[in-house]
Amino acid sequence: MNFFKHIIIAIAIINLTSNNIQAQVREKSWRSIIYNQDTTWFATQEAKAIAENVLLYQRNIGGWPKNIQMQKPLTAQEKLQLEKLKASTEDVTTDNGATTQEMLFLSKMYKATSNEAYKNAFLLGLNYILEAQYDSGGWPQFYPLKKGYYTHITYNDDSMVNILNLLKDLKDNTGKYAVNPSNETIKKIEIAFSKGIDCILKTQYKQNGVLTVWCAQHDEVTLEPAKARAYELPSLSGSESAGIVLLLMDLEKPSEAIKTAINSAVAWFEKVKLTGIKQVWELDEQTKKRNKVIVKDENANPLWARFMELENNTPFFCDRDGVKKYALNEIGYERRNGYGWYTENPSKVLERYPKWKAKYDVAVKEKKSPKDEYNMVVAKDGSGDFTTIQEAIYAAKSFPYQRVIINIKNGVYNEKVHVYSWNTYVSLIGESKENTIITFDDYFDKINLGRNSTFHTSTVLVEGDDFIAKNLTIKNTAGAVGQAVALSVNANRCYFENCTFLGNQDTVYTAGEGFKQYFKNCYIEGTTDFIFGEATVLFESCIIHNKSNSYITAASTPKGQQFGYVFKNCKLTADENVDEAYLGRPWRLYAKTVFINCEMGKHIKPEGWHNWSKKEAENSTFYAEYNCIGEGYKPEKRVKWSHQLKKREANKYTEEHILQSNSNNSKIKWYQNL
Structure with a gap:
């Protein structure tokens, strides 16, 4: 019996121990x-x-x-x-x-x-x-x-x-x-x-044009800082931004855009850190509850506020009434003590930053030169000469004696690209139109430089003559927030083939009085005036897509210029809900736009053209069509001041007549063999 008694006791002890562990x-x-x-x-x-x-x-x-x-x-x-x-x-x-x-x-x-x-x-x-x-x-x-x-x-x-x-x-x-x-x-x-x-x-938020950090929430459409709960107002976040930067620092072979994001955030963390104070808990003698207070301490570790003003980085606090306060003790007990208003998280970023910078942030001037300065490769994964398109453009010879070809591997290149006036004879050749994508999200109100802010919003800006782009997509991702240019071309003899241009209002800007530009087999979409400018431009075999009831073109052809916009063999399409689109309206009084042999969808309004409330434009503009087809082609219902060309008139709209230019070599036609 004693033996069994010991066994039972042992089992009980094991069960008791197991239950305690559980x-x-x-x-x-x-x-x-x-x-x-x-x-x-x-x-x-x-x-x-x-x-x-x-x-x-x-x-x-x-x-x-x-x-x-x-x-x-x-x-x-x-x-x-x-x-x-x-x-x-x-x-x-x-x-x-x-x-x-x-x-x-x-x-x-x-x-x-x-x-x-x-x-x-x-x-x-x-x-x-x-x-x-x-x-x-x-x-x-x-x-x-x-x-x-x-x-x-x-x-x-x-x-x-x-x-x-x-x-x-x-x-x-x-x-x-x-x-x-x-x-x-x-x-x-x-x-x-x-x-x-x-x-x-x-x-990543730009403050007066300078990258800073992030908000805790961003609008899912505009991507701008957004409000959450009543006490979580749009602001720059010291806490969440630290986690974002630590993630970016973990990426192997970071792109230049990622490096810039990290460097900018670190500079901001250094700029806004709070020193000489610390957060402590004190017993409130009156309520006998713990109370969070800020006290001076010259030896305290740096702190960062949870919320800082978007305009000037001033820390602020908020109660459930949504009213900003600028001292912690100004808000009520419940929110003051029930929320994390300060953080030390950016310290982790600053600790890791020197090692990261030594490993990855090599200055551009220290980078190796491309193997072939006339045939460079851009690849996001680091397998090419450069990881960003702009780096390759910086490396391109000024006014070269032969064409500089920049081959761009598939990837999403989130950067503003600027081909400068001295970068002549540059070609951007994408690996594929579908997967070689240049994108950025500037728009009028974001730029905020006055009445001409539109012209600073472009994702790609071309100012070098004899430019070529093939097999890529250029996109402004700002959304439906007003003027936001995807492509801006302010150069002569520029050619675009098998490219996609995506945006909303003002997608493609074709600039330059007397300049000649050529778009072939391209897709262009937008909402309002999404093809606009003063250059002479031939659009051949392109798809022109309306995303809203508005205007396709807004030409500003100078007085006396023979041609403005010429669309030949193009197809005009639209989203399903679009049923009232105009072919064009005059940005300037002498606008010229002609559609020849085009297929027009039913979304084109019967009257076709709009005078932009400029009665005098009806006598000075030249809007015309010839031999078009489709439900949207209704010549008998067009405004009386537009034109239906006769065959002999249409015959002058040849590639040679439209695009002839005083090239450096008159024996070579710039628009051929491209």
Whole structure:
């Protein structure tokens, strides 16, 4: 009997010890359990029990709600309720670490147990993240989209940084995650990651033309800083911006745009850091509650405010009434003590920056010269002579005796490109029109340089004569926010073939009195006056696409110039909801625009042309058509002051007549053999 008595006591001790260990783990926070460094623990029954909770909390769409302590034991009734919620998409989010942290936990479980259920749940979460991404590259706070500020692109609490770090670890196969997605999924991850980094670069805020950092939220359409809760006003963020920069610093072979983003953010962190103060908790004698206060301390570590004014970096604070205050003690007790108004996170950036700079930020002048200065290669992955287009242009000879060809590999080049007047005979040759993309997002109000701000907004500005572009896309991504130029050409004898030009208002500006330009087999889209300017331009076999009811052209042809805009064999198309578009209106009184052998969609208004409320323009402009087809071609209904050409009149609109120019070599016709 004594023997059995000892056995029973031993079993009781084991059970008691086991229960105590379980209680200790269960009492820990969910986050501490996820980051448990004891890998053997994830194979225990206790870990499996918690994993079952995680699987229950996951919705069918793939994501999880936030702020759930997944390790807490569930009653049978609670489990039943969670089963009923499986099909719900309400409150599924990546905010506060939700979804990404559950995926990390499941990955550790899969590594320890090889249970396919954990792997499948992980992949479902991954699919949720990929599906939730905006075309702009950002992620909303909740997906499916939840009304209100939740639709904004959110850097708040490192939500988007957490997502991108997860995608980076998966695409780079760092070993952090035990689940290996398929090759097809890896390709999707690479695209999503690239788009996310581009979004970060596009949303970095410019203060008086100088790059700074980021807001906690950015509008999903305009990408401008946006408001969230009443006390979270548009501002520059000292906290979230640190996480973004640390992510950028982890990228191998950073592009010049990424280097610029990092350098600019670090300069801003240095500029706005707060020294000589620290945040402490004091006991309020009256309320007997802890109270957050700021005190002077010359030896304190630097601090950064959570929110700073967009215009001048002044720290501010806010209560639930949304009214800005400029001292922490000016807001109420609840918000003062229940929110993180200061951060030390940028210190991590400043600590890492010298090592990063020594490794990556080599000055342009120290870079090796291209192998062939007349045939250069630009590649984002570092495999070419340069990683940005502008670097190659800087390296191009001025007024060369032979053509300088810049070959651009596929990639999204988020940069403003300027071909200077001394950069003559430059060719930009893309690897493919679909995947070689030059993009930027300047627009009139963003530039804010007065009445002529439009002319500073271009993504690509060409001022060098005899320029050629082929097989690429030039895009202004500012959105429908007013004047925003994609391509500005202020040069003579310029040729564009198999290119796409994307924008809204003022997409393509063709400048230069007497200059000749030629667009062949191109696609041009926009909303209002999206082809405008004074140059003589031949558009041949192009697709001209209206995105809204407005005007296609706004020519400003100088008085006495023989030709303005000539569209030959072009196709005029439109979005489905567009049904009232004009062929053109006169930016200046002597505008000339002619359509020959073109196919016009039904979106073209019967009257065809508009005088821009300039009655005198009806006598001075020359708007004409010849031998066009399509539902939008209604010559009998055109305004009386426009023209329908006769055959003999149309015969003068030849390539040679339109594009003849005083070239340096009169024996060679610049527009041939290009």
